[in-house]
Amino acid sequence: MADAPIISLRGIANRFGSVTVHENLDLDVLPGEVLGLIGGSGSGKSVLLRTILGLRRPQEGDVRVLGVDIIHADEAARRAVRRQWGVLFQDGALFSSLTVIENIKVPLREFTNLPPDAMDDVAAMKLRMVGLAPEAALKYPSELSGGMRKRAGLARALVMDPAVVFLDEPTAGLDPIGAAAFDALIADLRAALGLTVVMITHDLDSLYAVCDRVAVLAEKRIYAVGTIGELLRVDHPWLREYFTGPRGRVAAGVAEVSGHAGHDAPANGQARAGTPTGTAEHAAGGVGDRAS
Amino acid sequence: MRETVPPFREPTLKGDYQRPDPDAHAGAHEPGLTCAPAAASADGAFARGMPDGTGLAQTCAHEQVFTFTGAWDVGSISRMTSRLLRHCAGVCAACGVRGDAPVVHLDLAEVSRLDTAGAQLLCRAAANMAAAGAHVVWHVPDTGRAMLLDRVRAIDISTVPRERRISPVLRALNAIGASFVEEWEQARSIIGFLGMFLVSLAAAAVRPWRLRWVSIVHHMEQTGIQAVPIVALLTFLIGLVTAYMGSEQFTRFGAQVFVVNLIEVSTLRELGVLLTALIVAGRSGSSFTAQIGAMVANEEVDAMRSMGLDPMEVLVIPRVVALVLMLPVLTFIADFMGVLGGGIASWLSLGISPGAFAVRFLEITRLANFVTGLVKAPFFALIIGIVGCFQGFRVTGSAESVGRLTTQAVVEAIFLVIVANAGFAILFMSLGV
Numbered sequence: 001m002a003d004a005p006i007i008s009l010r011g012i013a014n015r016f017g018s019v020t021v022h023e024n025l026d027l028d029v030l031p032g033e034v035l036g037l038i039g040g041s042g043s044g045k046s047v048l049l050r051t052i053l054g055l056r057r058p059q060e061g062d063v064r065v066l067g068v069d070i071i072h073a074d075e076a077a078r079r080a081v082r083r084q085w086g087v088l089f090q091d092g093a094l095f096s097s098l099t100v101i102e103n104i105k106v107p108l109r110e111f112t113n114l115p116p117d118a119m120d121d122v123a124a125m126k127l128r129m130v131g132l133a134p135e136a137a138l139k140y141p142s143e144l145s146g147g148m149r150k151r152a153g154l155a156r157a158l159v160m161d162p163a164v165v166f167l168d169e170p171t172a173g174l175d176p177i178g179a180a181a182f183d184a185l186i187a188d189l190r191a192a193l194g195l196t197v198v199m200i201t202h203d204l205d206s207l208y209a210v211c212d213r214v215a216v217l218a219e220k221r222i223y224a225v226g227t228i229g230e231l232l233r234v235d236h237p238w239l240r241e242y243f244t245g246p247r248g249r250v251a252a253g254v255a256e257v258s259g260h261a262g263h264d265a266p267a268n269g270q271a272r273a274g275t276p277t278g279t280a281e282h283a284a285g286g287v288g289d290r291a292s
Numbered sequence: 293m294r295e296t297v298p299p300f301r302e303p304t305l306k307g308d309y310q311r312p313d314p315d316a317h318a319g320a321h322e323p324g325l326t327c328a329p330a331a332a333s334a335d336g337a338f339a340r341g342m343p344d345g346t347g348l349a350q351t352c353a354h355e356q357v358f359t360f361t362g363a364w365d366v367g368s369i370s371r372m373t374s375r376l377l378r379h380c381a382g383v384c385a386a387c388g389v390r391g392d393a394p395v396v397h398l399d400l401a402e403v404s405r406l407d408t409a410g411a412q413l414l415c416r417a418a419a420n421m422a423a424a425g426a427h428v429v430w431h432v433p434d435t436g437r438a439m440l441l442d443r444v445r446a447i448d449i450s451t452v453p454r455e456r457r458i459s460p461v462l463r464a465l466n467a468i469g470a471s472f473v474e475e476w477e478q479a480r481s482i483i484g485f486l487g488m489f490l491v492s493l494a495a496a497a498v499r500p501w502r503l504r505w506v507s508i509v510h511h512m513e514q515t516g517i518q519a520v521p522i523v524a525l526l527t528f529l530i531g532l533v534t535a536y537m538g539s540e541q542f543t544r545f546g547a548q549v550f551v552v553n554l555i556e557v558s559t560l561r562e563l564g565v566l567l568t569a570l571i572v573a574g575r576s577g578s579s580f581t582a583q584i585g586a587m588v589a590n591e592e593v594d595a596m597r598s599m600g601l602d603p604m605e606v607l608v609i610p611r612v613v614a615l616v617l618m619l620p621v622l623t624f625i626a627d628f629m630g631v632l633g634g635g636i637a638s639w640l641s642l643g644i645s646p647g648a649f650a651v652r653f654l655e656i657t658r659l660a661n662f663v664t665g666l667v668k669a670p671f672f673a674l675i676i677g678i679v680g681c682f683q684g685f686r687v688t689g690s691a692e693s694v695g696r697l698t699t700q701a702v703v704e705a706i707f708l709v710i711v712a713n714a715g716f717a718i719l720f721m722s723l724g725v
Contacts, residue, residue, distance in 0.1 A: 115370065
């Protein structure tokens with residue numbers, strides 16, 4: 001039961017006019033995992049994220065998050081789910097008229113009845129947890145650097161201790177040191193808070209450093225999903241280029257040297273070990289079909 | 293005194309995590325807290341996490357067990373905060389009375405959900421008791437939770453500055469002072485901006501081929517031609533209303549025909565140009581700020597500068613020049629429509645035929661009234677254009693500031709136009725025109 005998918009997408013189709021972005025797309029996210037979502041530019045990663053969040057209604061298909069049908073459920077049920085997820089948009093999406101600490105307190109104000117002092121305490125804790133300097137609390141978003149805005153956005157996403165966190169390109173636009181620190185932060189918070197994380201990323205280092213599994217969005221569906229080791233065995237030109245191109249090789253080399261390569265992730269329980277392999281085989285089967 | 297934290301296995305980076313509690317999604321358990329002397333439960337039931345064997349129980353006479361149950365999370369702790377802190381205060385008070393330090397056991401084995409906020413509250417309570425001299429012993433069987441508590445304990449939030457809650461009176465005084473300083477600064481920089489504009493304009497006047505004529509014509513269309521319908525309609529209506537109101541007053545002493553004089557002096561001298569300026573301030577002044585502001589926020593202006601283009605020359609001069617050229621034209625249209633409206637109203641309400649109106653109008657019209665109205669137009673255009681562009685350049689980063697400064701540009705432009713109009717009235721009066 002504990003390993004039932006926390007998010008499950010079935011048969012999703014997204015079309016913009018005559019352009020089909022997704023067709024018959026399936027995806028499962030297991031509780032407690034960090035799932036990376038990769039795909040070329042324009043492959044519809046952000047559209048998929050918006051679909052999961054219920055910001056966009058797909059033409060076909062079902063989205064279930066934490067057991068709630070996001071598309072057809074009534075507003076009360078959807079509200080209840082929204083309280084249990086946190087979203088970090090690309091540039092933080094902080095409210096520009098509020099200070100950082102006020103931004104972090106927004107969900108607390110909306111969804112809890114904590115007294116003001118306790119809200120300040122909880123928000124201050126999250127501010128420090130994501131590694132922001134104390135002085136950042138009273139600054140406005142326009143006074144922050146891009147990296148600090150992302151951290152503040154993450155603090156806001158985490159303030160309710162959600163079950164699921166969605167990250168849209170969390171490390172894009174950060175310097176390598178900042179990006180590595182952000183990766184470590186996500187891994188750390190995941191371990192401490194038991195988060196499930198879905199992250200869109202282009203950053204190979206992030207994939208190796210924090211992702212348990214990686215889902216590849218290609219050919220209008222989730223083409224393959226599995227550990228990086230499994231994906232390396234999938235025969236697809238884009239994937240091959242992605243992982244074995246010059247940047248991919250460097251990232252893989254670094255990951256091996258530093259000793260926490262993603263594809264050697266310990267298998268936790270039968271279901272977790274089983275599902276990715278199954279999906280990867282399915283994907284490999286798909287490739288075989290096309291070849292014949 | 294001190295806190296004893298049982299050692300726990302350091303979880304590996306991957307894989308070892310606290311599973312989200314499935315019940316958490318289905319509505320949390322009520323949190324609970326019982327507080328009892330250890331004697332009641334110390335015997336067998338409480339063997340699980342006791343550090344250092346049983347030594348403590350023998351050395352300390354006074355022991356308390358806090359047993360936490362249910363969900364201690366951000367949604368539920370507000371109900372428990374005061375209760376927990378009350379128990380804490382009891383322990384703290386006991387510390388002062390007894391000679392030996394009391395021992396407090398915090399038992400988290402029955403907790404169904406613990407999040408950061410809950411952990412924070414527990415840590416705060418523990419820290420309070422430890423500071424008062426109690427010996428706090430944690431019993432946390434779950435490694436994930438132990439790690440969360442550890443992390444929370446390690447973070448010091450006292451350095452995070454709080455928003456100061458100041459009295460409304462002080463806040464109001466502060467706001468008044470701040471706005472004075474801001475207006476002063478702004479007045480200085482807007483004069484500086486005007487100076488820069490005039491220098492650039494003089495440079496362009498020497499070499500007119502450097503002027504961006506395409507851009508000027510574009511803005512003439514945007515700010516001038518497209519404003520014609522609304523300017524015409526509004527001034528027509530105002531002329532109509534002025535004539536109606538005037539005719540009512542003049543009829544009382546049988547001087548209906550002076551309605552024409554009223555129309556002539558009010559429309560040509562004041563209302564035509566002023567209304568046009570106000571409409572244009574709302575229409576074009578705001579759009580200048582929004583356009584330039586969006587470009588500043590999007591770093592387009594910086595890109596322009598880095599390419600060696602002068603934003604003053606590229607953005608400001610075409611807009612202001614176009615406005616200075618078009619506002620007199622719009623004013624002329626406004627004058628015409630105002631008089632037309634007045635004429636129609638006097639025909640309808642007083643029976644002054646259009647022919648009679650025209651004759652009377654031509655007979656009494658002084659060129660000076662028409663010219664004084666028209667002469668003000670370029671100056672108003674300059675005010676509107678400069679304020680609009682100036683505020684656009686003040687945008688900093690956020691989208692919110694674009695909106696705020698756009699509003700400010702319109703308010704300021706209208707304010708300055710009316711002030712300038714008063715100045716012109718005094719000037720013309722003393723000149724006797």
